[in-house]
Amino acid sequence: MQFFSSNFKLGILGGGQLGKMLLYETRKWDIYTKVMDASAEAPCKIACNHFVQGSLLDFDDVYTFGKDVDVLTIEIENVNVDALEKLESEGVKVYPPTNALRVIQNKATQKLFYTDNNIPTAPFTRFAYTSEIEDSISNGGLQFPFVWKSAQFGYDGQGVKVVRSLEDLNDLPNVECIAEKMVDFKSELAVVVARNAKGEIKTYPVVEMEFHPEANQVEYVICPARIKASVAKKAVEVALKVSSQIEHVGLLAVELFQTKDDKILVNEVAPRPHNSGHYSIEASYTNQFEQHIRAILGLPLGKTDSKVAGVMVNLVGAEGHTGDVVYENIDSILEMDGVTPHIYGKKQTRPFRKMGHVTIVDEDMAKARKVAQQVKETIKVISK
Amino acid sequence: MQFFSSNFKLGILGGGQLGKMLLYETRKWDIYTKVMDASAEAPCKIACNHFVQGSLLDFDDVYTFGKDVDVLTIEIENVNVDALEKLESEGVKVYPPTNALRVIQNKATQKLFYTDNNIPTAPFTRFAYTSEIEDSISNGGLQFPFVWKSAQFGYDGQGVKVVRSLEDLNDLPNVECIAEKMVDFKSELAVVVARNAKGEIKTYPVVEMEFHPEANQVEYVICPARIKASVAKKAVEVALKVSSQIEHVGLLAVELFQTKDDKILVNEVAPRPHNSGHYSIEASYTNQFEQHIRAILGLPLGKTDSKVAGVMVNLVGAEGHTGDVVYENIDSILEMDGVTPHIYGKKQTRPFRKMGHVTIVDEDMAKARKVAQQVKETIKVISK
Numbered sequence: 070m071q072f073f074s075s076n077f078k079l080g081i082l083g084g085g086q087l088g089k090m091l092l093y094e095t096r097k098w099d100i101y102t103k104v105m106d107a108s109a110e111a112p113c114k115i116a117c118n119h120f121v122q123g124s125l126l127d128f129d130d131v132y133t134f135g136k137d138v139d140v141l142t143i144e145i146e147n148v149n150v151d152a153l154e155k156l157e158s159e160g161v162k163v164y165p166p167t168n169a170l171r172v173i174q175n176k177a178t179q180k181l182f183y184t185d186n187n188i189p190t191a192p193f194t195r196f197a198y199t200s201e202i203e204d205s206i207s208n209g210g211l212q213f214p215f216v217w218k219s220a221q222f223g224y225d226g227q228g229v230k231v232v233r234s235l236e237d238l239n240d241l242p243n244v245e246c247i248a249e250k251m252v253d254f255k256s257e258l259a260v261v262v263a264r265n266a267k268g269e270i271k272t273y274p275v276v277e278m279e280f281h282p283e284a285n286q287v288e289y290v291i292c293p294a295r296i297k298a299s300v301a302k303k304a305v306e307v308a309l310k311v312s313s314q315i316e317h318v319g320l321l322a323v324e325l326f327q328t329k330d331d332k333i334l335v336n337e338v339a340p341r342p343h344n345s346g347h348y349s350i351e352a353s354y355t356n357q358f359e360q361h362i363r364a365i366l367g368l369p370l371g372k373t374d375s376k377v378a379g380v381m382v383n384l385v386g387a388e389g390h391t392g393d394v395v396y397e398n399i400d401s402i403l404e405m406d407g408v409t410p411h412i413y414g415k416k417q418t419r420p421f422r423k424m425g426h427v428t429i430v431d432e433d434m435a436k437a438r439k440v441a442q443q444v445k446e447t448i449k450v451i452s453k
Numbered sequence: 454m455q456f457f458s459s460n461f462k463l464g465i466l467g468g469g470q471l472g473k474m475l476l477y478e479t480r481k482w483d484i485y486t487k488v489m490d491a492s493a494e495a496p497c498k499i500a501c502n503h504f505v506q507g508s509l510l511d512f513d514d515v516y517t518f519g520k521d522v523d524v525l526t527i528e529i530e531n532v533n534v535d536a537l538e539k540l541e542s543e544g545v546k547v548y549p550p551t552n553a554l555r556v557i558q559n560k561a562t563q564k565l566f567y568t569d570n571n572i573p574t575a576p577f578t579r580f581a582y583t584s585e586i587e588d589s590i591s592n593g594g595l596q597f598p599f600v601w602k603s604a605q606f607g608y609d610g611q612g613v614k615v616v617r618s619l620e621d622l623n624d625l626p627n628v629e630c631i632a633e634k635m636v637d638f639k640s641e642l643a644v645v646v647a648r649n650a651k652g653e654i655k656t657y658p659v660v661e662m663e664f665h666p667e668a669n670q671v672e673y674v675i676c677p678a679r680i681k682a683s684v685a686k687k688a689v690e691v692a693l694k695v696s697s698q699i700e701h702v703g704l705l706a707v708e709l710f711q712t713k714d715d716k717i718l719v720n721e722v723a724p725r726p727h728n729s730g731h732y733s734i735e736a737s738y739t740n741q742f743e744q745h746i747r748a749i750l751g752l753p754l755g756k757t758d759s760k761v762a763g764v765m766v767n768l769v770g771a772e773g774h775t776g777d778v779v780y781e782n783i784d785s786i787l788e789m790d791g792v793t794p795h796i797y798g799k800k801q802t803r804p805f806r807k808m809g810h811v812t813i814v815d816e817d818m819a820k821a822r823k824v825a826q827q828v829k830e831t832i833k834v835i836s837k
Contacts, residue, residue, distance in 0.1 A: 099798035369788040404753040414483035
């Protein structure tokens with residue numbers, strides 16, 4: 070089938086910043102796109118051919134939206150999978166396939182999938198309700214500290230909490246959840262795996278998330294990861310094992326822990342373009358968004374190597390600032406070599422809200438890392 | 454002034470493929486855009502915030518369009534400059550400035566500008582009407598062969614003809630024109646110069662247009678040009694001289710001839726993103742479209758170096774094909790390493806119509822050039 074300048078229709082569920090970056094690629098190839106999002110102000114509203122306002126979790130909205138598209142993809146996992154299953158049964162190509170999406174969408178199911186398939190992951194217990202955790206602690210089944218994760222609807226750090234005492238449980242919603250053993254990790258890594266509808270597979274280089282030494286928050290995504298070749302090899306092997314078991318079509322971003330003794334554990338996965346792959350826009354031969362489009366259209370996958378080293382810094386709202394956003398000192402970072410800011414277009418900032426990202430590329434990784442730190446220390450996302 | 458996620462408005466005259474590629478950058482930075490084009494089917498209609506259908510040559514259309522924008526730029530030179538002058542006098546920042554645009558818009562004026570400023574260019578004669586040329590030939594003022602160029606409204610090879618005999622003059626429109634001495638050139642080069650509103654200047658590497666040995670048509674744009682360093686230095690010097698005399702804001706693409714004895718002559722210039730800079734999307738630290746936006750917004754200019762070698766191939770409609778377009782073998786070129794097609798979104802092809810371009814990048818120039826040839830020999834733009 071011809072996708073370029075033809076009658077082919079691609080549907081995207083979710084109209085946020087990931088969708089917006091996907092739309093650059095569909096525009097490059099003149100692919101007709103239809104996007105649905107709950108917000109009439111979604112970043113994708115312009116740049117797609119046809120925008121539909123609707124709830125991603127509503128069966129009828131999703132089903133009606135998807136009926137006339139040829140291929141349907143997502144930019145967020147929290148969508149109505151029942152509607153997708155019906156569309157799939159009616160011949161719409163849904164990528165990621167609903168089988169994969171069902172496994173991933175629920176974190177308890179996802180963890181069980183890893184253990185069922187002998188994929189290394191941190192030990193965990195599943196609870197139907199958060200309120201069941203206290204019993205488990207009192208009868209010795211669970212020890213502090215552990216990581217509480219909501220089974221559903223977590224996104225960007227929402228729905229995750231480190232629990233060190235009974236009091237930490239007080240504010241948590243009483244929902245299906247898991248309690249996961251805290252991993253004493255040396256680094257967090259990620260591997261983006263691309264798999265097209267014909268089963269062709271390619272992996273991007275292993276990236277590394279560098280944490281702020283005090284705040285325990287990811288500060289930099291670094292490609293390639295500064296790890297031993299043997300560790301990188303192991304990380305890619307684990308990512309490929311997840312990929313082949315889960316049978317996704319499109320991208321699969323596999324987040325991993327490298328433990329103190331160089332074991333690789335799967336943290337979680339996302340079946341779509343991912344924050345850990347944003348560096349690829351400037352650094353890779355084929356960026357992750359183009360690759361996702363290639364994969365779901367059954368086109369040959371592009372070269373995943375990097376042209377240059379890349380470091381990504383998330384732009385989040387500064388503490389103490391809520392209101393109309395201002396990007397303070399953005400001119401100063403534009404003076405630095407190899408620096409590209411991406412502004413997601415949210416008009417209002419609030420503390421820690423993800424407002425954009427900045428990519429820094431250079432032939433020399435050490436130089437890119439140094440400039441990234443200057444970027445981080447220079448730009449501030451504040452309110453007027 | 455803050456441009457990012459603010460009330461700032463950028464106007465673009467012309468909604469074709471160059472405008473479309475500019476819009477990727479404005480979207481990346483969440484800059485509000487308003488675009489005018491004569492066609493309701495213009496590629497920019499989606500992806501801009503506000504589309505206006507109107508004639509670029511009509512005073513009222515251009516003036517009305519530009520009144521409420523902060524900065525106004527163009528993607529094509531053939532616009533109503535009187536309207537731009539009025540807008541400029543009323544405080545709209547028009548980039549390129551109308552003084553520069555008036556010089557460039559008329560090829561006779563442009564050529565006179567070069568001779569007035571001691572900028573090397575091929576000898577020429579200006580005629581108020583094509584019909585005056587015959588007299589000049591009969592009285593010995595002009596010899597065959599020469600290049601006839603319409604003074605106004607030429608674009609993409611339109612309005613240019615090599616004249617070898619009186620008969621060749623028959624089909625030409627009777628308009629203001631120039632007759633230019635044919636240059637016996639070794640190669641055609643181009644230098645893209647960026648100049649921002651504060652007067653900061655950067656040049657991209659010299660690129661080379663490689664011609665088909667028989668068809669005498671540009672086949673490849675190659676960056677960097679495979680020329681001696683001394684020739685590249687001279688080309689950049691000449692381009693910078695044009696830039697400083699013409700006082701543009703934004704990009705200035707300077708097309709040059711390298712003569713058989715390594716002299717550099719200016720062919721013509723364009724005060725906007727240009728076909729000779731398309732390779733920069735994949736190959737450069739800062740692509741030409743982002744650079745144009747930086748320049749007209751008075752932001753610091755980005756690094757113009759290349760990450761990798763780049764070769765660009767224009768995708769034009771195959772001979773003998775008119776109608777609904779099909780990109781034959783596009784899957785095959787997507788299998789090649791470092792190959793990125795750009796499809797402009799024209800639904801109808803006709804012989805030699807510019808339908809898109811393909812960029813090939815590689816660390817190794819010889820490899821990129823070889824793959825470019827494979828691309829050229831593989832993909833065909835045909836009709837259904």
